[in-house]
Amino acid sequence: MTAAVLTKVGVGSAGALPVEPTIDPARAPAATPVLAIEGLTVGTGAVDLVIDVSFEVAAGETLCLVGESGCGKSLTCLAAMGLLAEPVRRKSGSVRLGATELTSLDDRRLRDIRGRDMAMIFQDPVASLNPVQRVGRQVAEALVVHEGIAMRSAMRRAVELLGRVGIARPNERANAYPHQLSGGMCQRVMIAMALACRPKVIVADEATTALDVTTQAQILALMKTLQDETGTAMIFVTHDLSVVAEIADRVAVMYSGRIVETGPVDALFDHPAHPYTRGLMDCRLHALSAAGGRLAAIGGTVPRPSARPVGCAFRPRCPRAEERCEMVPELKPFAGSQSAACHFPGSAR
Amino acid sequence: MTVPLLVLADVSRHYRGKGGLFRTGEAVLAVDGVDLELHPGETLGIVGESGSGKSTLGRLASGIERPSTGKVAFQGEPYAPIGSPAWRRQRRSVQVVFQNPSQALDPRLSITAQVRGAMDAHGLTGGKASAGSPAAILARVGLEGLGRRYPHQLSGGQLQRAVIARALSLSPDLIVCDEAVSALDVSVQAQILNLLQDLQAELGVAYLFISHDLGVVRHVSHRIAVMQHGRIVETGAAGDVFASPRDAYTQALIAALPAASPAARRARDARRRLELAKV
Numbered sequence: 001m002t003a004a005v006l007t008k009v010g011v012g013s014a015g016a017l018p019v020e021p022t023i024d025p026a027r028a029p030a031a032t033p034v035l036a037i038e039g040l041t042v043g044t045g046a047v048d049l050v051i052d053v054s055f056e057v058a059a060g061e062t063l064c065l066v067g068e069s070g071c072g073k074s075l076t077c078l079a080a081m082g083l084l085a086e087p088v089r090r091k092s093g094s095v096r097l098g099a100t101e102l103t104s105l106d107d108r109r110l111r112d113i114r115g116r117d118m119a120m121i122f123q124d125p126v127a128s129l130n131p132v133q134r135v136g137r138q139v140a141e142a143l144v145v146h147e148g149i150a151m152r153s154a155m156r157r158a159v160e161l162l163g164r165v166g167i168a169r170p171n172e173r174a175n176a177y178p179h180q181l182s183g184g185m186c187q188r189v190m191i192a193m194a195l196a197c198r199p200k201v202i203v204a205d206e207a208t209t210a211l212d213v214t215t216q217a218q219i220l221a222l223m224k225t226l227q228d229e230t231g232t233a234m235i236f237v238t239h240d241l242s243v244v245a246e247i248a249d250r251v252a253v254m255y256s257g258r259i260v261e262t263g264p265v266d267a268l269f270d271h272p273a274h275p276y277t278r279g280l281m282d283c284r285l286h287a288l289s290a291a292g293g294r295l296a297a298i299g300g301t302v303p304r305p306s307a308r309p310v311g312c313a314f315r316p317r318c319p320r321a322e323e324r325c326e327m328v329p330e331l332k333p334f335a336g337s338q339s340a341a342c343h344f345p346g347s348a349r
Numbered sequence: 350m351t352v353p354l355l356v357l358a359d360v361s362r363h364y365r366g367k368g369g370l371f372r373t374g375e376a377v378l379a380v381d382g383v384d385l386e387l388h389p390g391e392t393l394g395i396v397g398e399s400g401s402g403k404s405t406l407g408r409l410a411s412g413i414e415r416p417s418t419g420k421v422a423f424q425g426e427p428y429a430p431i432g433s434p435a436w437r438r439q440r441r442s443v444q445v446v447f448q449n450p451s452q453a454l455d456p457r458l459s460i461t462a463q464v465r466g467a468m469d470a471h472g473l474t475g476g477k478a479s480a481g482s483p484a485a486i487l488a489r490v491g492l493e494g495l496g497r498r499y500p501h502q503l504s505g506g507q508l509q510r511a512v513i514a515r516a517l518s519l520s521p522d523l524i525v526c527d528e529a530v531s532a533l534d535v536s537v538q539a540q541i542l543n544l545l546q547d548l549q550a551e552l553g554v555a556y557l558f559i560s561h562d563l564g565v566v567r568h569v570s571h572r573i574a575v576m577q578h579g580r581i582v583e584t585g586a587a588g589d590v591f592a593s594p595r596d597a598y599t600q601a602l603i604a605a606l607p608a609a610s611p612a613a614r615r616a617r618d619a620r621r622r623l624e625l626a627k628v
């Protein structure tokens with residue numbers, strides 16, 4: 001990867017940069033995942049908020065987690081990072097980074113791994129940065145902590161990183177406080193911080209949701225470019241299916257705490273197997289598609305975790321529901337590497 | 350052509366600057382010489398990036414804020430001084446729905462009480478000018494049987510329905526929707542957009558529909574105005590603005606839109622690589 005390409009991203013024509021893909025987006029997950037989550041259940045007291053979630057991400061791969069508000073996307077990310085806070089806790093399941101089981105590590109070892117091997121980017125960059133510390137210093141401190149280099153050289157590298165994520169005049173901007181930068185620029189700082197130690201995994205939770213389309217396009221292009229360069233695995237949470245179309249290799253759709261469908265991005269767009277995925281696809285709106293008419297809304301709302309219906313949690317909203325749906329459907333292979341948790345996958349309503 | 354419901358003529362609004370590292374202390378021109386018309390039963394979409402002046406324009410159009418220069422006329426008359434009896438009448442005819450419904454509602458009152466309270470305040474309860482009883486209005490927006498609930502007992506989509514119900518109870522002619530569906534899931538967003546369109550077909554209400562989401566605006570609007578730095582840089586029929594944008598800024602906005610599908614993304618990237626190769 002050359003600095004020239006990065007500069008182009010930063011100066012930014014509006015659109016995503018058409019870099020020649022170095023990775024075939026349709027390929028199956030690699031044999032050795034960087035991060036593997038298995039049977040993860042998260043909850044409070046007797047209530048389960050994330051239920052039996054399993055997925056893997058390989059080097060250079062982007063897995064998008066999608067689903068409506070409250071489906072458990074953020075808690076899944078936090079559990080993967082070992083960042084759950086009371087009263088929410090991991091009840092069972094494993095999180096493996098390479099060969100290391102993270103759930104059995106103590107806090108100190110876990111903190112070491114966070115930032116160095118795994119980094120998280122949140123939706124609200126301004127709130128995630130320290131408001132009373134200059135942004136250059138914040139990036140530098142991540143380097144000091146995780147790379148063990150001296151502050152002086154860390155500052156130099158921080159400025160370099162700020163330049164590489166497309167911040168113009170990085171020397172000057174390094175001295176700014178977060179509130180003196182725009183939302184897009186703060187998100188670039190967060191990305192610089194996440195990249196500082198070349199992590200193996202980046203977890204991005206609605207990282208571009210608060211940004212304008214033009215800034216979003218630049219940030220998505222930037223993340224893809226840097227990912228191609230570093231081979232970082234990415235878990236990208238979004239509720240925006242056109243962002244999924246833009247960045248995902250594979251997709252996991254969550255509903256009411258469970259993964260209900262997973263597969264390569266093309267398969268999910270071309271032939272969604274689960275009625276919920278189909279419903280989400282049907283209520284998409286795109287400025288370049290024909291407009292007008294009534295929308296195919298999914299009626300009703302996501303059930304509260306404490307009041308899930310018996311059996312398939314999507315049942316009250318599902319146009320395809322039958323008696324059999326009173327039993328919880330397992331996540332089973334559907335076609336190719338696509339899986340769905342539905343008794344009638346792929347069948348029209 | 351019908352008589353316009355709302356006319357903005359060369360309207361500007363400036364604020365005193367906030368200062369800061371990269372800003373001088375000079376005035377911010379949030380809205381800069383805007384002309385626009387909105388007709389009864391019409392939806393005018395306003396798009397543009399953050400800070401382009403959309404919300405300020407919405408406040409000026411609804412009369413809750415007044416222009417620094419230029420004229421705003423609603424149903425042929427300027428907005429009356431804030432607080433005057435004439436203003437209260439106008440206030441009933443123009444309702445505003447914002448992004449965050451939980452802040453728009455009183456947490457201590459049931460949904461029915463809030464709708465009734467709004468009607469009482471305008472002397473509308475049981476009157477002929479009103480859209481019906483609070484229960485009938487709540488049923489109209491799909492909140493049948495939920496009137497006794499308090500805001501914290503409703504989902505985001507239900508809260509936004511409650512805000513819309515309260516607006517409807519005053520039989521407005523214009524509803525300014527400022528990012529009204531932006532915080533909602535696509536499924537719930539679709540429910541609310543369908544509701545807004547049904548209400549327009551039935552009651553002839555006009556919308557000034559502000560959103561940064563071009564897909565949503567394209568779907569609901571008859572006409573679209575694109576804002577940049579406080580100015581309207583392009584207006585036109587919704588289909589035309591997206592199919593053949595004339596302004597360079599509109600073109601840039603559309604070029605930045607994420608793709609509708611992975612196949613569309615690959616086609617676009619291939620096209621761009623070809624264009625780059627040609628240069």
Ligand SMILES: Nc1ncnc2c1ncn2[C@@H]1O[C@H](COP(=O)(O)OP(=O)(O)OP(=O)(O)O)[C@@H](O)[C@H]1O
Pocket residue numbers: 044049067068069070071072073074075076086087088239304305
């Ligand atoms: N600290 C907590 N205590 C109790 N319940 C919680 C807590 N945090 C989250 N939940 C619940 O867990 C469920 C999953 O929450 P989560 O934040 O993971 O959803 P999400 O999919 O990220 O939604 P969004 O799109 O709104 O961010 C929700 O029902 C939420 O209300």
Ligand SMILES: Nc1ncnc2c1ncn2[C@@H]1O[C@H](COP(=O)(O)OP(=O)(O)OP(=O)(O)O)[C@@H](O)[C@H]1O
Pocket residue numbers: 364365377378379397398399400401402403404405406561
């Ligand atoms: N009350 C105010 N005082 C000072 N400046 C203001 C005020 N309201 C708006 N501005 C400034 O006016 C400009 C336009 O703001 P406005 O909120 O109308 O934009 P917007 O298009 O709605 O943006 P967004 O998409 O972020 O909501 C911005 O530069 C903003 O900082």
Ligand code: SF4
Pocket residue numbers: 274275276312313314315318319320321322324325329341342343344345
């Ligand atoms: S299991 Fe039944 S209710 Fe659940 S999604 Fe499939 S068809 Fe619908």
Ligand SMILES: [Mg+2]
Pocket residue numbers: 073074075205
């Ligand atoms: Mg979340």
Ligand SMILES: [Mg+2]
Pocket residue numbers: 403404405
């Ligand atoms: Mg606004």
